[in-house]
Amino acid sequence: MYKILEAKELASNIFEWVVEAPRCAANCEPGQFVIVRAFEDAERIPLTICDYDREKGTVTIVVQVIGEGTFLMSSLKKGDYFHDFVGPLGRPSEFTEEDIESLKNKKILFVAGGLGTAPVYPQVKWLHEHGIAADVIVGAKTKDLVIMEEEMKAVAGTLYVTTDDGSYGRSGMVTKVVEDLYAEGKSYDVCVTIGPMIMMKFVCLLTKKLNLHTIVSMNPIMVDGTGMCGACRLKVGDEIKFACVDGPEFDGHLVDFDQAMKRQQMYKTKEGRAYLAAKEGNTHHGGCGNCGGEE
Amino acid sequence: MDVMKKVPIKEQEPKVRATNFEEVCLGYTKEEAMEEASRCLNCKNPLCVQGCPVSIHIPDFIKQVKEGDFEGAYHTITLSSSLPAVCGRVCPQETQCEGKCVRGIKGEAVSIGKLERFVADWAFENNVHPKENPNKNGKKVAVIGSGPSGLSCAGDLAKLGYDVTVFEALHELGGVLVYGIPEFRLPKERVVKKEIENVKALGVKFETNVIIGKSVTIDELIEKEHFDAVFIGSGAGLPKFMGIPGENLSGVFSANEYLTRSNLMKAFDPDSTTPIMIGKRTVVVGGGNVAMDAARTALRLGSETYIVYRRSEAELPARAEEVHHAKEEGIEFHLLTNPVEILEDENGWVKGIKCIKMELGEPDASGRRRPVEIAGSEYVIDCDVVIMALGTSPNPLISSTTKGLEINGRKCIIAEENGATTKEGVYAGGDAVTGAATVILAMGAGRAAAKGIDEYLNK
Numbered sequence: 001m002y003k004i005l006e007a008k009e010l011a012s013n014i015f016e017w018v019v020e021a022p023r024c025a026a027n028c029e030p031g032q033f034v035i036v037r038a039f040e041d042a043e044r045i046p047l048t049i050c051d052y053d054r055e056k057g058t059v060t061i062v063v064q065v066i067g068e069g070t071f072l073m074s075s076l077k078k079g080d081y082f083h084d085f086v087g088p089l090g091r092p093s094e095f096t097e098e099d100i101e102s103l104k105n106k107k108i109l110f111v112a113g114g115l116g117t118a119p120v121y122p123q124v125k126w127l128h129e130h131g132i133a134a135d136v137i138v139g140a141k142t143k144d145l146v147i148m149e150e151e152m153k154a155v156a157g158t159l160y161v162t163t164d165d166g167s168y169g170r171s172g173m174v175t176k177v178v179e180d181l182y183a184e185g186k187s188y189d190v191c192v193t194i195g196p197m198i199m200m201k202f203v204c205l206l207t208k209k210l211n212l213h214t215i216v217s218m219n220p221i222m223v224d225g226t227g228m229c230g231a232c233r234l235k236v237g238d239e240i241k242f243a244c245v246d247g248p249e250f251d252g253h254l255v256d257f258d259q260a261m262k263r264q265q266m267y268k269t270k271e272g273r274a275y276l277a278a279k280e281g282n283t284h285h286g287g288c289g290n291c292g293g294e295e
Numbered sequence: 296m297d298v299m300k301k302v303p304i305k306e307q308e309p310k311v312r313a314t315n316f317e318e319v320c321l322g323y324t325k326e327e328a329m330e331e332a333s334r335c336l337n338c339k340n341p342l343c344v345q346g347c348p349v350s351i352h353i354p355d356f357i358k359q360v361k362e363g364d365f366e367g368a369y370h371t372i373t374l375s376s377s378l379p380a381v382c383g384r385v386c387p388q389e390t391q392c393e394g395k396c397v398r399g400i401k402g403e404a405v406s407i408g409k410l411e412r413f414v415a416d417w418a419f420e421n422n423v424h425p426k427e428n429p430n431k432n433g434k435k436v437a438v439i440g441s442g443p444s445g446l447s448c449a450g451d452l453a454k455l456g457y458d459v460t461v462f463e464a465l466h467e468l469g470g471v472l473v474y475g476i477p478e479f480r481l482p483k484e485r486v487v488k489k490e491i492e493n494v495k496a497l498g499v500k501f502e503t504n505v506i507i508g509k510s511v512t513i514d515e516l517i518e519k520e521h522f523d524a525v526f527i528g529s530g531a532g533l534p535k536f537m538g539i540p541g542e543n544l545s546g547v548f549s550a551n552e553y554l555t556r557s558n559l560m561k562a563f564d565p566d567s568t569t570p571i572m573i574g575k576r577t578v579v580v581g582g583g584n585v586a587m588d589a590a591r592t593a594l595r596l597g598s599e600t601y602i603v604y605r606r607s608e609a610e611l612p613a614r615a616e617e618v619h620h621a622k623e624e625g626i627e628f629h630l631l632t633n634p635v636e637i638l639e640d641e642n643g644w645v646k647g648i649k650c651i652k653m654e655l656g657e658p659d660a661s662g663r664r665r666p667v668e669i670a671g672s673e674y675v676i677d678c679d680v681v682i683m684a685l686g687t688s689p690n691p692l693i694s695s696t697t698k699g700l701e702i703n704g705r706k707c708i709i710a711e712e713n714g715a716t717t718k719e720g721v722y723a724g725g726d727a728v729t730g731a732a733t734v735i736l737a738m739g740a741g742r743a744a745a746k747g748i749d750e751y752l753n754k
Binding site for chain 1: 548549561572
């Protein structure tokens with residue numbers, strides 16, 4: 001059992017927990033993930049690490065309620081426990097193994113979308129701690145869904161916030177901000193983008209045109225997270241890679257996003273229905289346009 | 296009674312069991328077990344023991360069963376095996392102990408496996424447990440993986456007085472016994488959990504949710520946590536795929552994924568929070584025990600199920616009993632058939648699998664006749680789920696994070712007969728060393744390594 005030392009709701013339906021997990025905290029690096037089970041018999045849910053404190057032995061995770069599993073998890077409060085918490089899983093971000101001096105000469109841009117802001121944070125923080133100021137674009141649907149702005153500001157070079165509806169910061173998608181920055185004469189050597197697959201796909205399409213090397217963090221369906229099941233397999237270039245052991249970060253220009261998005265939809269209908277059934281009772285029978293239950 | 300034949304054992308009717316996850320075999324009663332035990336010739340030179348990877352004193356325990364001393368029989372078996380209720384159910388006895396049984400020359404071998412199972416189940420029911428060794432030697436051993444090799448190594452070391460801690464990557468103990476082998480072959484609550492309780496009763500400690508190589512490395516276990524020796528029983532590894540078009544479509548699963556969802560995450564239970572895809576028609580590719588397990592799981596979930604295997608019936612690597620059970624339950628075998636492509640519908644889902652017929656040619660390196668494609672014989676099996684059961688390749692997680700631990704060309708950890716690896720104080724056994732094999736071979740390797748570790752620490 002893994003004790004929750006802090007719990008807060010960052011935005012509507014977005015929750016943050018600081019969890020006591022000393023083995024994971026001792027060895028994790030930016031870019032890696034954990035798998036948690038809120039309760040006995042609960043689903044195994046993979047989550048990218050959002051922060052860690054080696055001395056206190058804690059790891060921070062951020063979750064958005066999207067299905068039954070995350071909905072049930074959202075009831076966990078300070079003092080409660082996660083039944084299971086395993087990690088770190090996957091490989092650390094590439095730059096953590098690079099030579100710091102050569103890294104200092106690189107101009108790095110992070111592009112975060114929605115919940116993706118949370119896993120971008122430890123990467124930017126790590127660079128900041130090593131004397132490197134990376135620029136960060138944070139995008140959200142609307143003002144209320146912008147998370148971790150203050151924390152990010154403290155570690156980023158320049159932070160650009162944008163909202164799809166223009167209710168806060170700049171207006172428009174993250175790709176528009178990238179285009180604007182380049183139009184203003186800025187340029188970068190490497191881009192790291194984390195967010196919904198569809199967003200990462202469009203960032204990659206743009207950065208390919210800009211000839212900007214781009215790393216993405218993939219979050220496909222997983223079961224064990226240790227390479228055993230192969231559910232998370234992705235096409236990267238001509239190869240099949242397992243996100244859990246070969247990733248989760250890959251060269252975004254090589255990832256087959258269309259296939260990855262189709263695979264991610266595999267259980268959508270069932271999960272969405274299970275969640276809605278739990279929340280609203282058995283009232284949902286498709287037709288919402290989101291759950292895939294149109295037939 | 297006909298002494299040439301085994302005392303028949305009760306099984307669930309095929310039609311009934313094809314719709315549930317209850318155990319297929321119902322086991323012997325006391326009377327049946329004693330009667331079957333009386334068929335043993337109690338050979339002076341028992342060949343059955345030679346056939347057993349963990350060298351159980353088979354004639355001794357069978358004699359005790361014959362005399363009705365079931366508790367004595369249990370203690371005889373547990374001298375050599377930490378998991379008798381498991382082995383009695385999943386060992387390939389026909390090629391091991393029973394394959395060597397003298398009774399088998401003219402008639403049927405003594406039903407050694409079913410007798411072992413009877414004894415172990417009797418012990419559960421009558422609360423007979425192995426006893427903890429009160430004489431501790433103060434030495435610490437770490438065991439990586441709580442599957443068959445790890446449990447068997449841990450059990451033996453605890454009996455010798457070692458302070459043993461088992462580290463498990465998943466949230467549940469048992470390794471392949473819980474994520475791989477289905478409920479209907481190996482009940483989890485009634486058998487696996489109780490066997491693990493018995494290993495705990497020997498004084499073995501367990502820590503779940505620890506990924507060695509990630510959460511902590513072997514070097515850290517030795518240097519920082521002061522373990523005197525380490526046994527690696529981390530199991531088989533990453534599932535293989537064929538590399539044919541369409542393998543990444545929605546609806547294509549590795550057998551590992553399908554079985555893990557059903558077994559570990561209990562997705563067969565409609566109340567489970569982890570989903571599983573139940574096809575209208577499922578095609579399982581492969582002919583091993585894992586393929587049979589996956590096919591019989593899909594069948595029980597309500598799918599019409601086919602097995603596609605590129606060689607002929609004689610080459611099926613699965614246990615004869617599993618193939619027999621699968622057929623009885625209504626699984627259709629497409630033998631000498633190999634998939635060439637998985638077909639996609641307009642939504643990115645599987646809609647069929649294109650196969651080609653094969654014929655057997657000259658023997659290959661494995662001594663089995665090589666299957667050769669018959670030109671122009673392609674045909675399509677309509678299906679919406681495809682399960683690939685093609686074996687596994689070793690997981691590099693541990694070998695890549697442990698200094699001085701060498702692997703061979705097949706990426707398996709190099710280990711001697713006694714489990715010693717190329718790194719001092721580190722032993723290994725089971726699928727991590729051999730590649731995917733059986734529960735009992737892994738247990739045998741775990742036992743051999745326990746002996747190796749004991750000798751190493753007493754040098």
